[in-house]
Amino acid sequence: MKRIYTTLLAVLFVVGTASAAFVAPPAATATDILTNPDLVEMFAADGKQVTMDDFLAMTPRSIREKTGERLGLKKAITLKMAQRAIKKQIRKEKKAGAPAAGGDKNQLVALLLAIFIGGLGIHSFYMGKTLKGIAQILLLLTSWLIVPGIALFAWILYDIITIAIGSQEPKDGSWNPEL
Structure with a gap:
């Protein structure tokens, strides 16, 4: 059993370091990513300019259908990381440009x-924090034990x-404070 855990740990370490070596650090802004000539050459057909929506909709399969060539692992990971960086930048810009009040999530609710x-973690699901809600449900299922019951009570009190x-806002930042 110890050998299995050691092998699994070694595989996770190798995969983690290998994927970190393949992925270039994301550029500062979404525009920088889309104007990066290496990315445009890598994913755009015939060097055409790529719009943000087109780039976010790209998949390795759609690129293979357009260009006829199959993306390697390095290019597929680079594509996904660049898309993630652009989406993160868009969320930051939305959050910075959005007014503090007037979102679609209500603080009182x-x-x-x-x-x-x-x-039940329903408030976490309401605020868009799905993993937190699932963790609270799992903790509730084990709360018949003393320690998880106390932990769940403390977590709910903290929430x-x-x-x-x-100080706790929805994941997308669309908060409508009413208190």
Whole structure:
């Protein structure tokens, strides 16, 4: 059993370091990524200018259908990392340009969900934090044990306080504070 764990750890380490070596660090802005001649040459057919929507919609399969050549692992990882960097930059620009109030998620609704059915993690799902909500449900399922029950209670109490004071926001930043 020890040999299996050691092998698994070694494989994860090698894959992690190999994927980090393949991926170039993302550029500073979405425009820099789209105007990067290496990326345009790598993914655009015949050196055409690529729009942001076209670039975000690209997949290795769609590139193979257009160009006839198959992307290697390095190029596929570079494509996905560049798309992720652009999406992250777009979210930052939206959040910076968006007004502080007037979003589609209501702070009072999130607080009431946390108070009344916080153990189910519904308030986390409401705020777009799916993994956190799943973790709270799993903790609820094991809360018949003493330690997870205390941990779930503390987590819910923390969520109630942070939602009430406004320091916990939805994942997409679309917060409509009403408290």
